[in-house]
Amino acid sequence: MKLAILSGKGGTGKTTVSSNLAYITKNLLIDTDIEEPNSHIFLKPKDVETTPCFTHYPIVDNEKCNLCGKCGDFCRFNAIIPSRKKVLVFEESCHDCGGCEIICDCKAITYEKREIGNIFSGKTFFGSPMKYGKLNIGEMSGVKIIKDIYSKTKESNFIIDCPPGTSCTTVAAVEVADFAVIVTEPSPFGLSDMKLVVELLKDLKIPFGIIINKSLGDDKEIIDFSLENKISILGKIPFDKNIAKNYAKGEILSHINPKYKEIFKNILNEVKKYEI
Ligand code: SF4
Numbered sequence: 696m697k698l699a700i701l702s703g704k705g706g707t708g709k710t711t712v713s714s715n716l717a718y719i720t721k722n723l724l725i726d727t728d729i730e731e732p733n734s735h736i737f738l739k740p741k742d743v744e745t746t747p748c749f750t751h752y753p754i755v756d757n758e759k760c761n762l763c764g765k766c767g768d769f770c771r772f773n774a775i776i777p778s779r780k781k782v783l784v785f786e787e788s789c790h791d792c793g794g795c796e797i798i799c800d801c802k803a804i805t806y807e808k809r810e811i812g813n814i815f816s817g818k819t820f821f822g823s824p825m826k827y828g829k830l831n832i833g834e835m836s837g838v839k840i841i842k843d844i845y846s847k848t849k850e851s852n853f854i855i856d857c858p859p860g861t862s863c864t865t866v867a868a869v870e871v872a873d874f875a876v877i878v879t880e881p882s883p884f885g886l887s888d889m890k891l892v893v894e895l896l897k898d899l900k901i902p903f904g905i906i907i908n909k910s911l912g913d914d915k916e917i918i919d920f921s922l923e924n925k926i927s928i929l930g931k932i933p934f935d936k937n938i939a940k941n942y943a944k945g946e947i948l949s950h951i952n953p954k955y956k957e958i959f960k961n962i963l964n965e966v967k968k969y970e971i
Protein backbone atom coordinates (compact mmCIF):
# COMPACT_ATOMS: atom_id res chain seq x y z
CA MET A 696 0.00 0.00 0.00
CA LYS A 697 1.12 3.54 -0.76
CA LEU A 698 0.08 5.42 2.35
CA ALA A 699 0.03 9.24 2.35
CA ILE A 700 0.08 11.29 5.55
CA LEU A 701 -1.38 14.80 5.20
CA SER A 702 -2.41 17.76 7.32
CA GLY A 703 -4.18 21.04 6.73
CA LYS A 704 -1.19 23.02 8.03
CA GLY A 705 2.35 22.51 9.29
CA GLY A 706 3.05 21.52 12.90
CA THR A 707 0.00 19.28 13.25
CA GLY A 708 1.94 16.03 13.78
CA LYS A 709 2.22 14.74 10.22
CA THR A 710 5.93 13.91 10.53
CA THR A 711 5.37 12.31 13.96
CA VAL A 712 2.81 9.96 12.41
CA SER A 713 4.75 9.17 9.23
CA SER A 714 8.08 8.56 10.99
CA ASN A 715 6.44 6.30 13.62
CA LEU A 716 4.59 4.30 10.96
CA ALA A 717 7.85 3.97 8.99
CA TYR A 718 9.57 2.75 12.18
CA ILE A 719 6.88 0.11 12.82
CA THR A 720 6.43 -1.12 9.22
CA LYS A 721 10.09 -0.73 8.16
CA ASN A 722 8.71 0.45 4.81
CA LEU A 723 10.35 3.12 2.68
CA LEU A 724 9.49 6.64 3.85
CA ILE A 725 9.41 9.44 1.27
CA ASP A 726 9.38 12.97 2.65
CA THR A 727 7.81 15.07 -0.10
CA ASP A 728 7.63 18.26 1.98
CA ILE A 729 10.32 19.63 -0.34
CA GLU A 730 10.28 23.16 1.10
CA GLU A 731 10.89 22.01 4.67
CA PRO A 732 11.71 18.31 4.84
CA ASN A 733 12.32 17.16 8.42
CA SER A 734 11.74 13.38 8.57
CA HIS A 735 15.48 12.83 8.26
CA ILE A 736 15.94 14.52 11.66
CA PHE A 737 14.03 11.58 13.21
CA LEU A 738 15.05 8.77 10.86
CA LYS A 739 18.73 9.79 10.86
CA PRO A 740 19.69 8.25 7.49
CA LYS A 741 23.25 7.02 6.91
CA ASP A 742 25.26 6.70 3.69
CA VAL A 743 23.11 9.40 2.10
CA GLU A 744 23.35 9.74 -1.68
CA THR A 745 22.58 13.14 -3.21
CA THR A 746 21.13 13.41 -6.72
CA PRO A 747 20.53 16.81 -8.32
CA CYS A 748 17.10 17.43 -9.81
CA PHE A 749 16.66 19.49 -12.95
CA THR A 750 13.79 21.18 -14.67
CA HIS A 751 13.59 22.45 -18.26
CA TYR A 752 12.40 25.79 -19.53
CA PRO A 753 11.85 27.13 -23.06
CA ILE A 754 14.25 29.24 -25.06
CA VAL A 755 12.72 31.05 -28.06
CA ASP A 756 14.62 31.61 -31.30
CA ASN A 757 13.39 35.07 -32.33
CA GLU A 758 14.63 34.51 -35.89
CA LYS A 759 12.19 31.61 -36.32
CA CYS A 760 9.30 32.94 -34.20
CA ASN A 761 6.44 34.64 -36.10
CA LEU A 762 4.72 35.82 -32.87
CA CYS A 763 1.63 33.72 -33.63
CA GLY A 764 0.81 33.55 -29.90
CA LYS A 765 -0.04 29.82 -29.80
CA CYS A 766 2.52 29.04 -27.07
CA GLY A 767 1.06 31.71 -24.79
CA ASP A 768 -2.49 30.47 -25.39
CA PHE A 769 -1.40 26.93 -24.56
CA CYS A 770 0.60 27.61 -21.37
CA ARG A 771 -1.76 27.57 -18.38
CA PHE A 772 1.01 28.76 -16.05
CA ASN A 773 1.65 32.06 -17.90
CA ALA A 774 5.29 31.05 -18.17
CA ILE A 775 5.56 32.01 -21.85
CA ILE A 776 3.91 35.20 -23.07
CA PRO A 777 4.24 36.54 -26.62
CA SER A 778 4.32 40.35 -26.66
CA ARG A 779 4.20 42.59 -29.73
CA LYS A 780 7.96 42.40 -30.29
CA LYS A 781 9.15 39.13 -28.72
CA VAL A 782 8.16 36.15 -26.64
CA LEU A 783 8.81 36.57 -22.91
CA VAL A 784 9.72 33.48 -20.85
CA PHE A 785 9.30 33.35 -17.06
CA GLU A 786 11.42 30.30 -16.36
CA GLU A 787 10.54 29.96 -12.64
CA SER A 788 6.85 29.63 -13.57
CA CYS A 789 7.47 26.93 -16.18
CA HIS A 790 6.23 23.46 -15.14
CA ASP A 791 8.32 21.63 -17.75
CA CYS A 792 5.29 20.14 -19.52
CA GLY A 793 6.89 20.34 -22.98
CA GLY A 794 3.66 21.58 -24.58
CA CYS A 795 4.87 24.88 -26.02
CA GLU A 796 7.54 23.16 -28.11
CA ILE A 797 4.96 20.77 -29.56
CA ILE A 798 2.47 23.53 -30.35
CA CYS A 799 5.00 25.81 -32.09
CA ASP A 800 4.71 25.33 -35.88
CA CYS A 801 7.86 27.39 -36.49
CA LYS A 802 10.12 25.07 -34.42
CA ALA A 803 11.26 28.22 -32.60
CA ILE A 804 11.29 26.64 -29.12
CA THR A 805 14.04 24.52 -27.56
CA TYR A 806 14.72 23.83 -23.88
CA GLU A 807 17.50 24.45 -21.43
CA LYS A 808 17.82 22.81 -18.04
CA ARG A 809 18.27 24.32 -14.58
CA GLU A 810 18.95 22.63 -11.23
CA ILE A 811 16.04 23.22 -8.85
CA GLY A 812 16.96 21.03 -5.90
CA ASN A 813 18.25 17.68 -4.74
CA ILE A 814 16.99 14.23 -3.86
CA PHE A 815 18.58 12.49 -0.88
CA SER A 816 18.36 8.76 -0.22
CA GLY A 817 19.81 6.61 2.53
CA LYS A 818 19.15 3.95 5.18
CA THR A 819 17.44 4.97 8.43
CA PHE A 820 18.99 4.18 11.82
CA PHE A 821 16.65 1.12 11.96
CA GLY A 822 17.73 -0.15 8.54
CA SER A 823 14.83 0.73 6.21
CA PRO A 824 15.17 3.07 3.21
CA MET A 825 14.18 6.72 3.19
CA LYS A 826 14.19 9.48 0.57
CA TYR A 827 13.54 13.18 0.72
CA GLY A 828 13.70 16.11 -1.63
CA LYS A 829 14.81 19.68 -1.02
CA LEU A 830 13.88 22.60 -3.24
CA ASN A 831 16.54 25.27 -3.81
CA ILE A 832 15.83 28.68 -2.26
CA GLY A 833 14.07 30.98 -4.74
CA GLU A 834 12.49 28.18 -6.79
CA MET A 835 8.69 28.35 -7.13
CA SER A 836 7.66 24.75 -7.70
CA GLY A 837 9.00 21.47 -6.41
CA VAL A 838 6.51 19.26 -8.27
CA LYS A 839 9.32 18.06 -10.57
CA ILE A 840 11.36 16.87 -7.55
CA ILE A 841 8.40 14.84 -6.24
CA LYS A 842 7.75 13.30 -9.67
CA ASP A 843 11.47 12.48 -10.03
CA ILE A 844 11.49 10.73 -6.62
CA TYR A 845 8.47 8.61 -7.60
CA SER A 846 9.86 7.76 -11.04
CA LYS A 847 13.00 6.36 -9.37
CA THR A 848 11.11 4.42 -6.66
CA LYS A 849 10.73 0.68 -7.31
CA GLU A 850 9.03 -0.24 -4.01
CA SER A 851 5.26 -0.74 -4.17
CA ASN A 852 4.71 -0.19 -0.43
CA PHE A 853 5.77 3.13 1.03
CA ILE A 854 4.77 5.94 3.35
CA ILE A 855 4.56 9.50 2.04
CA ASP A 856 5.07 12.48 4.34
CA CYS A 857 3.17 15.04 2.22
CA PRO A 858 3.60 18.84 2.13
CA PRO A 859 1.03 20.56 4.42
CA GLY A 860 -2.09 22.16 2.94
CA THR A 861 -3.56 21.65 -0.51
CA SER A 862 -0.95 23.16 -2.86
CA CYS A 863 0.07 21.61 -6.19
CA THR A 864 3.02 19.93 -4.43
CA THR A 865 0.54 18.25 -2.07
CA VAL A 866 -1.48 17.06 -5.06
CA ALA A 867 1.68 15.71 -6.76
CA ALA A 868 2.67 13.94 -3.53
CA VAL A 869 -0.70 12.37 -2.70
CA GLU A 870 -2.04 11.42 -6.13
CA VAL A 871 -0.08 8.13 -6.18
CA ALA A 872 -1.51 7.03 -2.81
CA ASP A 873 -3.88 4.08 -2.26
CA PHE A 874 -5.00 5.46 1.09
CA ALA A 875 -4.48 8.72 2.96
CA VAL A 876 -4.41 9.71 6.62
CA ILE A 877 -5.23 13.27 7.67
CA VAL A 878 -3.57 14.32 10.91
CA THR A 879 -5.53 17.01 12.71
CA GLU A 880 -5.78 18.77 16.04
CA PRO A 881 -9.06 18.96 17.98
CA SER A 882 -9.69 22.69 17.62
CA PRO A 883 -11.83 24.94 15.37
CA PHE A 884 -8.66 25.90 13.44
CA GLY A 885 -7.67 22.24 13.10
CA LEU A 886 -11.14 21.42 11.78
CA SER A 887 -11.18 24.31 9.31
CA ASP A 888 -7.74 23.36 7.85
CA MET A 889 -8.72 19.70 7.74
CA LYS A 890 -11.89 20.38 5.74
CA LEU A 891 -9.79 21.66 2.80
CA VAL A 892 -7.77 18.43 2.76
CA VAL A 893 -10.97 16.37 2.98
CA GLU A 894 -12.27 18.15 -0.15
CA LEU A 895 -8.96 17.57 -1.96
CA LEU A 896 -8.98 13.83 -1.21
CA LYS A 897 -12.62 13.53 -2.26
CA ASP A 898 -11.78 15.27 -5.57
CA LEU A 899 -8.86 12.89 -6.11
CA LYS A 900 -11.07 9.90 -5.11
CA ILE A 901 -8.49 8.67 -2.59
CA PRO A 902 -10.00 6.86 0.45
CA PHE A 903 -8.92 8.35 3.76
CA GLY A 904 -9.31 8.44 7.54
CA ILE A 905 -8.39 10.81 10.36
CA ILE A 906 -5.92 10.72 13.24
CA ILE A 907 -6.56 13.18 16.06
CA ASN A 908 -3.27 14.44 17.47
CA LYS A 909 -2.98 16.21 20.85
CA SER A 910 -6.30 14.65 21.84
CA LEU A 911 -7.80 15.86 25.10
CA GLY A 912 -10.30 13.00 25.13
CA ASP A 913 -13.47 14.73 23.98
CA ASP A 914 -12.44 16.16 20.54
CA LYS A 915 -16.07 17.13 19.86
CA GLU A 916 -15.54 19.28 16.72
CA ILE A 917 -13.62 16.58 14.88
CA ILE A 918 -15.82 13.69 16.04
CA ASP A 919 -19.04 15.53 15.03
CA PHE A 920 -17.61 16.36 11.60
CA SER A 921 -16.43 12.77 11.09
CA LEU A 922 -19.83 11.35 12.01
CA GLU A 923 -21.66 13.81 9.75
CA ASN A 924 -19.37 13.00 6.83
CA LYS A 925 -18.94 9.26 7.52
CA ILE A 926 -15.15 9.54 7.90
CA SER A 927 -13.31 6.95 10.01
CA ILE A 928 -11.27 8.01 13.02
CA LEU A 929 -8.23 5.74 12.78
CA GLY A 930 -6.80 6.65 16.17
CA LYS A 931 -5.91 9.33 18.67
CA ILE A 932 -2.55 10.49 19.99
CA PRO A 933 -3.06 11.95 23.47
CA PHE A 934 -1.86 15.42 24.42
CA ASP A 935 1.41 14.90 26.32
CA LYS A 936 4.14 17.47 27.02
CA ASN A 937 6.74 14.70 26.73
CA ILE A 938 5.89 14.29 23.04
CA ALA A 939 7.06 17.85 22.36
CA LYS A 940 10.26 17.23 24.38
CA ASN A 941 11.03 14.05 22.45
CA TYR A 942 10.19 15.80 19.15
CA ALA A 943 12.67 18.55 19.98
CA LYS A 944 15.33 15.88 20.61
CA GLY A 945 14.56 14.23 17.23
CA GLU A 946 13.37 10.98 18.80
CA ILE A 947 10.77 8.57 17.41
CA LEU A 948 8.13 7.95 20.09
CA SER A 949 7.64 4.27 19.21
CA HIS A 950 11.38 3.71 19.55
CA ILE A 951 11.62 5.04 23.08
CA ASN A 952 8.19 4.42 24.61
CA PRO A 953 6.20 1.10 24.34
CA LYS A 954 2.94 2.96 25.09
CA TYR A 955 3.28 4.97 21.86
CA LYS A 956 4.46 1.94 19.91
CA GLU A 957 1.12 0.32 20.84
CA ILE A 958 -0.83 3.44 19.78
CA PHE A 959 0.84 3.53 16.35
CA LYS A 960 0.46 -0.25 15.92
CA ASN A 961 -3.27 0.12 16.54
CA ILE A 962 -3.44 2.97 14.00
CA LEU A 963 -1.63 0.78 11.48
CA ASN A 964 -4.10 -2.06 12.08
CA GLU A 965 -6.95 0.35 11.34
CA VAL A 966 -5.23 1.50 8.13
CA LYS A 967 -4.65 -2.12 7.04
CA LYS A 968 -8.42 -2.65 6.95
CA TYR A 969 -8.37 -0.48 3.81
CA GLU A 970 -5.55 -2.44 2.13
CA ILE A 971 -6.33 -3.28 -1.50
S1 SF4 B 1 4.22 29.36 -30.85
FE1 SF4 B 1 6.29 29.56 -31.66
S2 SF4 B 1 6.08 30.97 -33.34
FE2 SF4 B 1 4.24 31.19 -32.13
S3 SF4 B 1 4.71 32.86 -30.68
FE3 SF4 B 1 5.26 30.96 -29.68
S4 SF4 B 1 7.43 30.67 -30.13
FE4 SF4 B 1 6.66 32.19 -31.57
Ligand code: SF4
Pocket residue numbers: 752753769770771772773774775788789790791792793794795796
Ligand atom coordinates in the same frame (compact mmCIF):
# COMPACT_ATOMS: atom_id res chain seq x y z
S1 SF4 C 1 6.94 23.92 -21.01
FE1 SF4 C 1 4.76 23.96 -20.46
S2 SF4 C 1 4.74 25.14 -18.56
FE2 SF4 C 1 6.70 25.56 -19.51
S3 SF4 C 1 6.38 27.42 -20.70
FE3 SF4 C 1 6.04 25.66 -22.09
S4 SF4 C 1 3.81 25.31 -21.97
FE4 SF4 C 1 4.35 26.61 -20.22
